[in-house]
Amino acid sequence: MSKTNLTRRGVLQTGAVAGAGLALPTYLSAASHSGFTNAPGDSSVTLGFNVPQSGPYADEGADELRAYELAVEHLNGEGDGGMLPTFSSKALEGAGILGRKVEYVTGDTQTKSDAARASAKSMIEKDGAIMITGGSSSGVAVAVQALCQEAGVIFMAGLTHSNDTTGKDKKANGFRHFFNSYMSGAALAPILADNYGTDRKAYHLTADYNWGYTTEEAVRSSTEAMGWETVGQVLTPLTQTDFSSYITPVLQSDADVLVLNHYGGNMVNSLTNAVQFGLRDRVVNGKNFEIVVPLYSRLMARGAGANVKGIFGSTNWHWSLQDEGSKAFVKSFGTKYGFPPSQAAHTCYVQTLLYADAVQRAGSFAPCAVAEALEGFEFDGLGNGPTLYRAEDHQCFKDVLVVKGKENPTSEFDLLEIVEVTPVSQVTYAPDHPQFAGGSLGTCNNGA
């Protein structure tokens, strides 16, 4: 039963205990030690690989993890060295990073911002990770990047294509090697004009989240600049699996191009639906109806099967590239796992090498020193030709591949063919471009 009578003694006792409880944290907020967060010991250094192991992008995550394991092997001087010999910077010698053996911890982002941050936090607080990398979605990349900025560790983004990662939401401790929506639009537009003409009416189906918005914006502004007209734009929920109800209105409009701003399973389903509805056999305004997929990946092409034949899109990297770096990477990945790497694997592998190299050149693990070594860094031999890590927004600038679904694939991995390698000059933009404006890097944070 309850006892509600207040006594003087009771109140005093309660007050004293509560006061002691409140005062306790004050005692414990002692001075933080000098240096930087998670300074590694003399023998080993821990990296945190935070990838989606469950959820819609689990396939990409698994491939990313393979690439990370390969990169760690190569950094520690095991295996065949992969891209280390072709990398233009020769600071890395296969003896770990600054003489310390590279170790790693893994976590599952579940492609959710909350889960990804929890996993990254435990890597930083529990496992002492000095750098966090990975992810296969822009929402996660932005959330984890912000966390790394606060905690004072470096974030090397994995697969993230939204403009915001190095635009509105850019951070001084975050770096992106992958290309972005703007670059996709700028690279695709001329190819689309050459193949489909400049007098087209486009209809956009866009995944209802951050990446979808920036991709639609980028593709629209590039195609409208060369004369296309946008006649419809519809947002589709990320969890949608059946797109029939979204395809029917396309049939009723006078659009003659459908742009699918979808990724992963979304794209596989929407493209399959579109083909089933006979969109590709249609003739509108005297022209053949066409479909465009701004961001392609091999894993998606495999999911969509024969439906991708002849469809244009862009990609960051493809294993069929014939430069020395790509060949070396495909060879060592293929030897270890028995199939060629995806673009997600490539960007994660390269990011790990770039981080290790920056630490080696800076001579320190301190995030600010590493950031300084990465800013404005020009390199080559990592599969994308000459590349610049721009200091203003921490975005890599390199050639972009325009690809098309292959008509006669020879294997389940040989699904895309490279149509054109768009030179870097064509996809470069000013740091204050309207699609990227609004954020600021802040200053680099070494943490405690």
Next chain:
Amino acid sequence: MFGLQKQDAKLLLIVIGLTMLAPFILNPFPESSGWAQFNAGYPDLMQRFVIFGIFAIGFNILFGLTGYLSFGHAAFLGIGSYAAMWMFKLFGMNVLPALGLSVVMSGLFAVLIGYVSLRRSGIYFSILTLAFAMMSYALAYSVLATDMDGPDKQGLLQKGLTGGETGLQLTLSDPRILGQQATDDGNLPVPSFFGLEMRSATELSVGDWVFTFSVGYYFSAVVMLIAFYLSIRIFRSPFGMMLRAIKSNQQRLNYTGLNPKPYTLAAFVISGMYAGLAGGLMASMDPLAGPERMFWTASGEVVLMTILGGAGTLIGPVLGAGAIKYMENILSKINSDILHTWFAFLPDGLEDFVVAIIYPFIGKGWHLTLGLIFMAVVIFLPGGIVEGGRRIGSMFKGRAKKTDAASGGKTVAPGQDPAE
């Protein structure tokens, strides 16, 4: 003491002791040993323990006492988080006003949702709350996430009220009229309690052990203790008695001329405010609010926590929250490489076999383990962990005890009359 019965006071003191000494208790293994994998004494996880403890305590006030199973409680968690974030964005980084607004906002939403949902009971009530929660999720995910400033302006509502999939984050351009916009070195300020930064922590090395004392954890722990104390008072009050009466037989209550509606609504609002407080604390520990925390799986999680620990008991929900969060954060991080190092002493073939057997239950398969444990608890221990503890206790004492200090109350099996 504290106006409590002796046994409840004892329970409260035990909980105070456990939470204050958590950094030691949760870090039993030395850093260099292979068992360090199982240490849970790092700030982020300890904060989660107490925050989800608050969430579950609040949920238990509704579910444990009145028997109304809300399947949409995560909505209040999310509302609390967003409210706290907007306080950080508009006014400053002190956590007190943020927590205040979290509780108020979630309370308001609870009045609204509760008023509608409580017109039905049983499964219909559950479905209604679920529908409201998913509606809130959809609103946060896309409707309220669209740019409200117009594409050419870079204002405060650039990403809408909720920030959509990326979540609501602090930016350097937020006004923060009562605090600083950015720290001296140009970074985002950190949530603090009158200057005491939630993120700061101090480490104590004793031999091979490293204990971390984080301000954020102790702040959350004190809030949880207050929440726990209030819940004891509610359980023992005439109001709590009334709620139990509603659970045991609402019809009989109607016939005696009592209207149960105001009582259930009050319980719903109180438990919604607890959830909002937990959400506000989450945002205070890690300033980001994402829509996923309103998803129905998050609502389901708190139901699991409460039942796993023991619905209707005082300490049960806290134990359940701890168990689930421990599995989520520790079990899920064990990958196959770590397993191989554990079983390296076995001959090769056997090692692979053992790893292949265990692997589906850990790492990303931790949900499977959770599911099995949950089934086992529901079938063999309907009263949850608390009942398990009591059975073990009585085994040692040789006879069943009438009351149990560790549970602070009788465990009530579903359908059983919970009268004292």
